[in-house]
Amino acid sequence: MADMHTHSDLTRVKGIGIKKKTALARLGINSLKDMLFHYPRGYADKSNRRRVHEVAEGDAATLSGIVKSIQTTRSNGGRVMTRFQMLEDMTPFELLFFNAAYLEKQYSAGETLTAFGQVHKSGRQVTLIHPEIFRESDQLEQQLVIMPLYPLTEGITQRDMAALIREALDTVLPELEETLPESVLRRHRMPGLKASLRELHFPTDRARYKAAKYRLVFEELWSLQLNLALLRVDAKRGKGIAFRTEHVLDHYMRVLPFRLTEAQHSAIMDIYTDMSKDKVMYRLLQGDVGSGKTAVAFAAMALAARNGYQSVLMAPTELLAAQHFEAMKRLFPESVDRMALLTSASKHKKKLREGMSGGATDWIIGTHALLEEEVVFDRLGLVITDEQHRFGVRQRNRLEEKGLSPDVLIMTATPIPRTLSLVLYGDVDVSLLRELPAGRKPIETIYVQKKQFQRLCLKVDQLIETGRQAYMVCPLVEDSEGSAGLQSAQSLFEDLRSGAFRHRRVGLVHGKMKSSEKNQVMTAFADGHLDLLVSTTVIEVGINVPNASVMVVMDCDRFGLSQLHQLRGRVGRGEHASYCYLVADRPGEVAKQRIKKMVETQDGFEIADWDLKLRGPGEFFGTRQHGLPPLKLADLSRHLDILALCQKEVVDLLQRENTKQLEQDEIELLRRRRHEVFESFSI
Ligand code: ADP
Ligand code: MG
Numbered sequence: 001m002a003d004m005h006t007h008s009d010l011t012r013v014k015g016i017g018i019k020k021k022t023a024l025a026r027l028g029i030n031s032l033k034d035m036l037f038h039y040p041r042g043y044a045d046k047s048n049r050r051r052v053h054e055v056a057e058g059d060a061a062t063l064s065g066i067v068k069s070i071q072t073t074r075s076n077g078g079r080v081m082t083r084f085q086m087l088e089d090m091t092p093f094e095l096l097f098f099n100a101a102y103l104e105k106q107y108s109a110g111e112t113l114t115a116f117g118q119v120h121k122s123g124r125q126v127t128l129i130h131p132e133i134f135r136e137s138d139q140l141e142q143q144l145v146i147m148p149l150y151p152l153t154e155g156i157t158q159r160d161m162a163a164l165i166r167e168a169l170d171t172v173l174p175e176l177e178e179t180l181p182e183s184v185l186r187r188h189r190m191p192g193l194k195a196s197l198r199e200l201h202f203p204t205d206r207a208r209y210k211a212a213k214y215r216l217v218f219e220e221l222w223s224l225q226l227n228l229a230l231l232r233v234d235a236k237r238g239k240g241i242a243f244r245t246e247h248v249l250d251h252y253m254r255v256l257p258f259r260l261t262e263a264q265h266s267a268i269m270d271i272y273t274d275m276s277k278d279k280v281m282y283r284l285l286q287g288d289v290g291s292g293k294t295a296v297a298f299a300a301m302a303l304a305a306r307n308g309y310q311s312v313l314m315a316p317t318e319l320l321a322a323q324h325f326e327a328m329k330r331l332f333p334e335s336v337d338r339m340a341l342l343t344s345a346s347k348h349k350k351k352l353r354e355g356m357s358g359g360a361t362d363w364i365i366g367t368h369a370l371l372e373e374e375v376v377f378d379r380l381g382l383v384i385t386d387e388q389h390r391f392g393v394r395q396r397n398r399l400e401e402k403g404l405s406p407d408v409l410i411m412t413a414t415p416i417p418r419t420l421s422l423v424l425y426g427d428v429d430v431s432l433l434r435e436l437p438a439g440r441k442p443i444e445t446i447y448v449q450k451k452q453f454q455r456l457c458l459k460v461d462q463l464i465e466t467g468r469q470a471y472m473v474c475p476l477v478e479d480s481e482g483s484a485g486l487q488s489a490q491s492l493f494e495d496l497r498s499g500a501f502r503h504r505r506v507g508l509v510h511g512k513m514k515s516s517e518k519n520q521v522m523t524a525f526a527d528g529h530l531d532l533l534v535s536t537t538v539i540e541v542g543i544n545v546p547n548a549s550v551m552v553v554m555d556c557d558r559f560g561l562s563q564l565h566q567l568r569g570r571v572g573r574g575e576h577a578s579y580c581y582l583v584a585d586r587p588g589e590v591a592k593q594r595i596k597k598m599v600e601t602q603d604g605f606e607i608a609d610w611d612l613k614l615r616g617p618g619e620f621f622g623t624r625q626h627g628l629p630p631l632k633l634a635d636l637s638r639h640l641d642i643l644a645l646c647q648k649e650v651v652d653l654l655q656r657e658n659t660k661q662l663e664q665d666e667i668e669l670l671r672r673r674r675h676e677v678f679e680s681f682s683i
Contacts (some may be wrong), residue, residue: 013167015160023155024164035168036176036197038161039216039632040148043203046116047145052091057121060149063093063128064114072101086113093126095133112136116147132159146203165201173197179219181666184649190215213633214642220634222646226673229650240280240405241381243307245272252302255331256295258437264292267431268299271409274429275303275382281407287433288604289569290440293411294324296433297384298331300409301363305335309381310362314370316386318343318515319522323544324386325365335363342366342375345516384409413566413604434605443551443572443580445599450585456552457500460581463550464504464531468576470550472496472534473567475558477510485585487554493534504531511538540566546574556582557591561611564598 009032010021024030029038044060055061065086072082082103084095095115097103107113117131150161178185178193185192191199191211199212249268253260260268267285274281287293297313304311315321325341332339340352340361346369355361359378364370383406410428448456460470476488493508507530509521518538525533526545533539533548540563551571556564564582572578582595597610636643656662657670 010164013164015163020155020160023153026153027151027156029164032164032168032172033176035164036172036201037632038150038165039200041151042149044116044147044149046147049114052088052093052126055119055121055126057119059119060117061119061128062114062116063088063126064112065093067107067109067111067113068092069109070104070107072104084113086115093128095128095131096120097130100130107133148201148203169198169201177672178665179669180215180222181653181663181669183663183666184222184653185215187649188218188645190218193219217634217639218642218646220631221639221643222649223673224631224634225643225646225650226653229654230670230674240278240407241275241307241309242278243272243275243303243309243381243407245276245303248272248303248306249299252299260295261292261433261435261437263287263433263435264296267296267433270429270431271296271300272303275300275407280405281409281429283409283429283431285409285411285431285433287411287413288436289413289566290436290573291433292437293386293413293433294327297324297386297409297411298328300382300384300407301328302332304382304407305332305338305362307381308362309379310356310359310364310377311382311384312364312366312370312377312380313384313386315365315367317543318345318367318519319526319543320386321365321367322519322523323526328363328365332363339363340365342369344369345519380406382407382409384411386411413569439575440572441575441577443568443578443602445568445580445582445602447595447599448581448583450583453583454500456581456583457496460532460550460552461501461504463579464501467547468550469525469528469530469545469548470532470552471539471548471567471570472532472552472554473539474534474536474554477512477536486558489534489536492554496532496534501532505529506532506534508534509538510536537563537567539570543570544573545570547576549574549576549578551578551580552583553581554583555585556595557584557587561594561597561607564594565604565607568598568602569604 010016010024010030011018013032016024027038029035046062048062050059050061050063052063052065055063063086065088068085068087070082070084072080074080080099080101082097082100084097084103084107086093086095095113095117112135114134114136115128115131116134117128120127120129147158147162148165150158150165152158152161173194176194176197180190180193184190190196191208193215196212196215199208200216203209203212249272267287271281271283271285274283285293285296287296301311301313313321313324315324321341321343325339329336329339338361340355340363342349342352342356342364343366346352346366349369352361353375356364357376357378362379369375464470472492474487474489474492476486478490479488489508489510493506497506507521507525509518509525511518513521521530521533522539522543524530525548526543528547537559549571551568553559553564553567559567568580571580580598582598584591584595587595597607601607634642653662653666653670656666662670
């Protein structure tokens with residue numbers, strides 16, 4: 001297999017030189033093997049013969065006619081252009097070629113030709129640009145088939161692509177190994193990898209094409225599931241720490257300033273049960289915004305500390321990490337000396353890190369800064385990520401790898417249906433917090449037309465007068481071209497500060513600010529030094545200010561439903577009556593429905609379900625955000641059923657591996673995949 005998979009093999013193909021190789025690299029193609037997985041974005045049906053009078057500009061069309069004349073000229077720019085004047089019965093059309101003067105010698109007037117190419121229409125003049133041409137004698141049936149159209153880049157033509165694909169199909173495909181177990185192929189009646197790839201590039205018939213595509217979609221989702229599962233299974237199966245739980249919860253409940261909700265209590269019981277086993281815990285804690293996940297996290301950390309192990313809580317923002325840290329110090333004053341807060345803003349980082357590696361600290365809270373290589377732990381027994389969809393799979397994993405076999409708890413505010421959580425977390429155990437702490441007043445949600453904004457400001461001002469604080473969230477940071485009419489945080493801040501709220505303390509925070517500045521403003525707001533905080537969605541997950549009771553969302557039609565729900569969750573966190581004002585100027589139909597849903601319910605699970613039905617899961621999680629590999633053919637909004645099948649197959653496969661019932665091909669496949677996982681997932 002002499003450098004079959006290296007760069008050099010591309011230039012082996014006729015017509016592919018260094019220049020084209022560079023262009024191909026831009027498409028992520030570095031070897032002939034890559035070509036096989038460079039899927040068509042669509043197809044051109046050459047078999048569909050057309051008449052000159054029916055074609056339109058831009059069509060890809062097949063036309064036939066008699067050659068009247070052939071001429072080669074040179075354009076001002078020095079391009080050599082060869083034109084074939086053609087006649088379809090009495091109707092003239094033209095074929096135009098670039099740098100192909102040799103064609104003059106190969107074809108002559110009076111011949112009948114069939115040409116496939118892109119139509120350029122100028123008035124009545126129809127030209128096919130650089131078409132493929134065939135003679136009557138060229139076995140037209142075999143030539144005029146459905147042709148793939150590939151994503152291109154400058155310097156690469158469809159013709160180059162087709163040549164490369166043909167070469168790849170001839171030379172690399174035969175050596176390609178099957179990627180799905182034989183049993184899975186049989187069970188789902190799917191064609192093999194080779195046949196599927198061939199069919200996807202050069203379809204022969206509709207049914208076969210559909211089967212091939214299904215199989216390749218299946219393959220992507222199966223591979224995703226297996227990779228995720230392998231990451232987990234190793235963790236899950238590893239021998240974990242058997243924590244001793246005696247008296248820990250009693251003590252914790254005594255120091256808490258409030259009574260745990262029933263949901264919190266039972267989540268803690270789930271966690272303690274897992275942690276007391278010598279199996280590694282892998283648990284997802286799903287709880288709506290404000291349901292009190294942090295209190296559950298602290299209970300788990302307390303258990304680790306009591307057993308002499310370190311635990312880490314990773315928060316999505318610096319401010320939130322700092323807030324958690326303060327809360328933790330208040331709850332466990334006797335352990336303050338053994339606590340550390342590590343964010344990129346922390347001073348004396350080296351000393352903090354020494355405390356962690358030397359074992360002097362065991363209550364550890366931080367941000368992404370915890371992922372840095374220099375951060376080493378002594379006896380890390382528990383990893384908690386408060387991710388609210390901010391950390392990718394890889395990042396999460398990186399932290400888990402820092403312990404030997406730490407227990408893992410992932411907290412998320414977005415209630416996601418089981419099928420989808422399977423994609424993100426694999427076969428994870430789930431605890432739900434479906435109940436809000438008692439005494440919470442419902443958040444009154446009100447739709448406000450933009451033209452009533454001034455009146456809304458008066459209302460907000462009255463609430464500030466009673467001692468409350470307010471947020472105003474905008475879709476943009478600053479005014480910019482092409483977003484006419486949308487409210488930017490910068491301009492709203494300036495307007496309000498010198499207008500309706502000139503007698504108040506107004507702050508501004510947005511994503512373009514330096515993180516230290518952001519932090520300063522958010523801390524000032526959290527400490528009650530600001531009355532009104534104008535912001536972008538940076539505050540979505542980053543802040544817990546019980547005294548804030550008003551959330552105004554400007555141009556609310558620009559936000560997704562889950563996002564609106566998250567934003568609304570910033571208020572209603574204390575004992576005060578809270579309000580969420582959704583401001584929009586003539587929202588569209590879909591936006592109106594979203595607003596209506598927000599007004600109707602405050603239940604995040606209900607909202608998520610409804611949202612999922614309305615939009616499909618595509619927006620629910622872009623794969624990039626989660627550090628998952630990109631899917632080429634599979635689309636999570638359309639292929640949930642296939643995803644579920646794959647999940648079942650993967651669970652089954654791993655179970656059989658566990659009980660040593662695998663067939664030979666399955667064993668080999670798993671071995672290869674394990675290897676792949678660590679290449680593609682771990683950093
Ligand atoms: P989230 O689940 O959104 O992370 P938090 O953990 O930040 O929620 O909790 C939201 C607020 O509710 C915090 O101010 C917290 O102190 C308070 N809280 C949590 N649990 C309870 C409870 N059982 N009773 C009363 N207040 C609680
Ligand atoms: Mg939280």
